[in-house]
Amino acid sequence: MHDETRVTTLGRDPHRHHGIVNPPVYHASTILYPTLDALEAPRTPDGYYYGRYGTPTTRALTDAVAALEGAAAGFAVSSGKNAITTVLMGLTQAGDHVLVADNSYQPTRDTAGRVMARFGVEVTFYDPTIGAGITGLMRPNTRLVFVESPGSLTFEVQDVPAIAEAAHAGGALVVMDNTWASPLFCKPFSLGVDVSVQAATKYVGGHSDLMMGLITCTAELEPRIRAAYAEFGGAPGGEDCYLALRGLRTLATRLERHQRSALRVAEWLAGRREVARVFYPALPDDPGHALWRRDFSGASGLFGFLLQPVERPGLAAMLDHLELFGMGYSWGGYESLLIPTNPAPLRTATDWPHEGRMMRIHVGLESPDDLIADLEAGLARLRAAGG
Numbered sequence: 001m002h003d004e005t006r007v008t009t010l011g012r013d014p015h016r017h018h019g020i021v022n023p024p025v026y027h028a029s030t031i032l033y034p035t036l037d038a039l040e041a042p043r044t045p046d047g048y049y050y051g052r053y054g055t056p057t058t059r060a061l062t063d064a065v066a067a068l069e070g071a072a073a074g075f076a077v078s079s080g081k082n083a084i085t086t087v088l089m090g091l092t093q094a095g096d097h098v099l100v101a102d103n104s105y106q107p108t109r110d111t112a113g114r115v116m117a118r119f120g121v122e123v124t125f126y127d128p129t130i131g132a133g134i135t136g137l138m139r140p141n142t143r144l145v146f147v148e149s150p151g152s153l154t155f156e157v158q159d160v161p162a163i164a165e166a167a168h169a170g171g172a173l174v175v176m177d178n179t180w181a182s183p184l185f186c187k188p189f190s191l192g193v194d195v196s197v198q199a200a201t202k203y204v205g206g207h208s209d210l211m212m213g214l215i216t217c218t219a220e221l222e223p224r225i226r227a228a229y230a231e232f233g234g235a236p237g238g239e240d241c242y243l244a245l246r247g248l249r250t251l252a253t254r255l256e257r258h259q260r261s262a263l264r265v266a267e268w269l270a271g272r273r274e275v276a277r278v279f280y281p282a283l284p285d286d287p288g289h290a291l292w293r294r295d296f297s298g299a300s301g302l303f304g305f306l307l308q309p310v311e312r313p314g315l316a317a318m319l320d321h322l323e324l325f326g327m328g329y330s331w332g333g334y335e336s337l338l339i340p341t342n343p344a345p346l347r348t349a350t351d352w353p354h355e356g357r358m359m360r361i362h363v364g365l366e367s368p369d370d371l372i373a374d375l376e377a378g379l380a381r382l383r384a385a386g387g
């Protein structure tokens with residue numbers, strides 16, 4: 001069956017719940033055992049033991065996401081950052097070396113470069129476009145390679161299959177941040193990834209009202225990820241699992257619309273003289289376009305563009321009076337967002353060579369005509385303020 005069908009059917013079984021369409025929300029800390037035998041029996045992955053290890057509500061969500069992404073198992077945690085920390089710390093120990101893409105989400109860099117470094121894990125950031133060249137950075141103690149494709153600030157597409165092949169040849173695991181594409185537009189396990197993490201806060205939630213992280217993995221990694229999940233204790237609450245599951249039902253429909261509108265807005269921006277360059281892999285002249293076409297089945301609504309060099313008053317004139325684009329971190333909700341970003345200081349392995357003001361835009365579910373009109377008025381204010 002197609003993904004757009006599966007998002008409506010996975011993780012629910014109405015006739016186990018009086019015919020009610022959606023699964024109930026379990027709120028649980030204590031879970032009772034009926035007998036001493038039951039209390040002392042060995043635990044199995046599908047049982048329920050204590051609230052932190054999940055309830056049927058958690059399981060409905062994680063089973064659905066694992067199935068969509070093509071994983072053997074899934075785990076829900078209380079934020080995307082928690083998913084990243086759980087996996088990075090759970091799969092490494094003192095003396096290990098890890099490779100992290102230089103375009104990774106800043107809090108990922110922080111987990112690797114600050115937290116793991118304190119625990120004796122060596123971290124090297126690498127050029128995200130390195131591909132099979134990653135072999136040259138592998139050391140005997142390299143245990144993990146982290147990829148984020150496309151990078152959620154600068155949108156380089158990584159050659160994940162080539163990186164995975166090189167990593168595996170050197171005995172390292174590959175972890176991918178799949179937030180941008182969501183489980184619908186990228187299937188990380190078919191690219192050779194061992195563990196996928198994502199901020200369900202973004203597209204899965206879809207309504208800017210949820211913090212949630214998801215981890216999915218291969219059968220081989222399941223025991224280690226399950227152990228890390230238990231050790232780090234980042235379990236989300238039942239209501240949040242319910243919201244994520246509810247977001248999932250419309251994910252295919254929303255993403256299709258995000259993609260269509262984002263492509264229109266990106267093409268419009270590319271034709272503007274105030275815009276030096278657009279960074280969106282779905283555009284045919286984007287450097288990552290060929291890899292994106294090979295490895296992804298769609299593009300979401302988040303991309304970057306570079307304004308010609310602009311003074312702060314011009315930028316403020318543009319941003320302060322937008323009607324539809326909000327200024328705020330995060331993305332993946334139904335509403336549009338626009339913020340200035342500053343990639344250069346976030347890099348250590350590669351230079352950010354572009355002159356001008358980098359912007360990150362999230363194209364929401366509004367009419368693209370209205371969004372373009374809002375941007376057009378904003379660019380007119382920028383020019384009127386003297387560029």
Ligand SMILES: *Cc1c(COP(=O)(O)O)cnc(C)c1O
Nearest residue numbers: 079080081105152179199201212
């Ligand atoms: C937002 C984000 C995260 C972290 O998710 P939170 O739920 O905000 O902790 C991780 N990776 C990427 C690419 C993100 O955009």
